[in-house]
Amino acid sequence: MSKRIHSYQPRVGHGLPHDPIASILGPRPIGWISSRDADGRLNLAPYSFFNIFNYRPPIVAFSSVCEKDSVRNCRAVGEFVYNLATRELAEQMNLTSAAVAPDVDEFSLAGLTPAASKVISVPRVNESPVALECRVCEVFQLEGADTALIDTWMVLAEVVAVHIDESLLRDGIYDTAAARPILRGGGAADYFEITPQARFAMRRP
Amino acid sequence: MSKRIHSYQPRVGHGLPHDPIASILGPRPIGWISSRDADGRLNLAPYSFFNIFNYRPPIVAFSSVCEKDSVRNCRAVGEFVYNLATRELAEQMNLTSAAVAPDVDEFSLAGLTPAASKVISVPRVNESPVALECRVCEVFQLEGADTALIDTWMVLAEVVAVHIDESLLRDGIYDTAAARPILRGGGAADYFEITPQARFAMRRP
Numbered sequence: 360m361s362k363r364i365h366s367y368q369p370r371v372g373h374g375l376p377h378d379p380i381a382s383i384l385g386p387r388p389i390g391w392i393s394s395r396d397a398d399g400r401l402n403l404a405p406y407s408f409f410n411i412f413n414y415r416p417p418i419v420a421f422s423s424v425c426e427k428d429s430v431r432n433c434r435a436v437g438e439f440v441y442n443l444a445t446r447e448l449a450e451q452m453n454l455t456s457a458a459v460a461p462d463v464d465e466f467s468l469a470g471l472t473p474a475a476s477k478v479i480s481v482p483r484v485n486e487s488p489v490a491l492e493c494r495v496c497e498v499f500q501l502e503g504a505d506t507a508l509i510d511t512w513m514v515l516a517e518v519v520a521v522h523i524d525e526s527l528l529r530d531g532i533y534d535t536a537a538a539r540p541i542l543r544g545g546g547a548a549d550y551f552e553i554t555p556q557a558r559f560a561m562r563r564p
Numbered sequence: 565m566s567k568r569i570h571s572y573q574p575r576v577g578h579g580l581p582h583d584p585i586a587s588i589l590g591p592r593p594i595g596w597i598s599s600r601d602a603d604g605r606l607n608l609a610p611y612s613f614f615n616i617f618n619y620r621p622p623i624v625a626f627s628s629v630c631e632k633d634s635v636r637n638c639r640a641v642g643e644f645v646y647n648l649a650t651r652e653l654a655e656q657m658n659l660t661s662a663a664v665a666p667d668v669d670e671f672s673l674a675g676l677t678p679a680a681s682k683v684i685s686v687p688r689v690n691e692s693p694v695a696l697e698c699r700v701c702e703v704f705q706l707e708g709a710d711t712a713l714i715d716t717w718m719v720l721a722e723v724v725a726v727h728i729d730e731s732l733l734r735d736g737i738y739d740t741a742a743a744r745p746i747l748r749g750g751g752a753a754d755y756f757e758i759t760p761q762a763r764f765a766m767r768r769p
Contacts, residue, residue: 363730366682369622369723379728379738383648383694384616384624386740386747386758387593410615411589412627413716416708417574419589420625422617443588449766457769477571489588494709503621504699504722511618517709518574523584525568533584535591535749536756542591542747544740548765551741553591553756560753561654564662 382545389543390421391442391452393473394432395481396461401473402428403455403465403484405444407543417518419493422501422511428461430512433495438479439516443489446539446552451486478520488524488538493517587750594748595626596647596657598678599637600686601666606678607633608660608670608689610649612748622723624698627706627716633666635717638700643684644721648694651744651757656691683725693729693743698722 367373369380390409394402406429409421419441423430433439444452454469466473466484473482476492483490493516501509527538536555544551572578574585595614599607611634614626624646628635638644649657659674671678671689678687681697688695698721706714732743741760749756 365728365730365733366725368683368725369620373726375733375738376736377738378619379733380619380622380723380726381616382738382740383696383726383728384593384622385745387615388589388591408615408617410592410613411586412613412625412718413629413706413714414583414585415574416714417585417589418706418708418714418716420617424618449764453766454769478573491588496707496709496711501618501623501720502701503623504701504724506701509618509621509623511623513617515706518585519709520571520573521578521585521588523570523588525570528570528580528584531581533580533582533587533750535587535754538588540590544763545738548767549740550764550766551758551762552764554762557756557759557762558749559654559755559757561658561755562753564659 377546379545385544386542386551389444389541390419391444391484392421392429392439393442393481393484394429394439395436396432397435400462401464401466401482402432404429405452405456418496418515419518420513420515422513424511426512430498430514433514434498436481437495438481439493440476440481440483441491441493442484442487443538444541445488446541448486449541449550476520483522488527490522491518492520494519582751584750590749591747591756594649594746595624596649596689597626597634597644598647598686598689599634599644600641601637602640605667606669606671606687607637608676609634610657610661623701623720624723625718625720627718629716631717635703635719638719639703641686642700643686644698645681645686645688646696646698647689647692648743649746650693651746653691654746654755681725688727693732695727696723697725699724
């Protein structure tokens, strides 16, 4: 670091025009989560507080600031689908981020087609080239280092079925960049796309 | 999705030359985690099972397949530092991923300089342009959807102090791409770099 460092404590204040934390911890993978409530009403929404946390079995996690429909559905039904958000589907993904009433089906809102899953009861987004059917392991509320509860819920789930458009497999190897995944940056509008040119190789020593 | 879909259930087998899951859920942000044990021995290692999960206060999480030194240190000391892994520091970050004995200090191994933190007792990487001092909230073992415990530990922590090289602030706004962060893809060697050209803007509807 150079000698000119901006330092702050988040609980005191960042002292900048915008909170930089989501721009620092970015860009982030997007969990485009389809779910349904107990009555079968569908929900679809993007979460960039999302990642994989174990390989075998694959465990993914997302969190929702405030207990949004996706979290309530995960609690009620115990299932969701991760759909890959690609550059081609970016505008439609963005439409599903609108704050709408629980009875609004974001599949319809964004002109997307629900397709039946194989193992679980929640449909995937047919237009997306990759879908992961997930069974919820745990839903819990986050807490700060002072143990005070935070109004944010975390969902951990196991991937129980995987669907990949075969156009993304090269000799059976999944080609990350070929899918043109999009990632969420900070600020109100920042996204990043992944292209083959962005790739470089480093082998573990 | 086209009509040619490769589908599988992870617990049964992926039926491909390589497990595609880490390539699908990628590229991923890297938590380059410095920690220390109770005797003050330093550790530094990259984790791509990492992300932010809450804004205010900022909560980050990483997981470690097998209970590695970083997790043991987080449990013993309750603190760690997130350091930003940039394109410039990629080779050094890669050196810190070597599987070495607990008494090996990866700062020395990679020729990096520990710099004192402000709030916690664990040093940051001086060469990295961003550091987040973190206090551990929870350390727990993951479980599958069948509730069986998995040999992977998850660490949740609150960011209690932030340090940003001022060269990354434009009119006080943090410029994600200017830092040239690197992300982890799948396979043995895949990384991606983020450049300003990769950015696009979409406002929430």
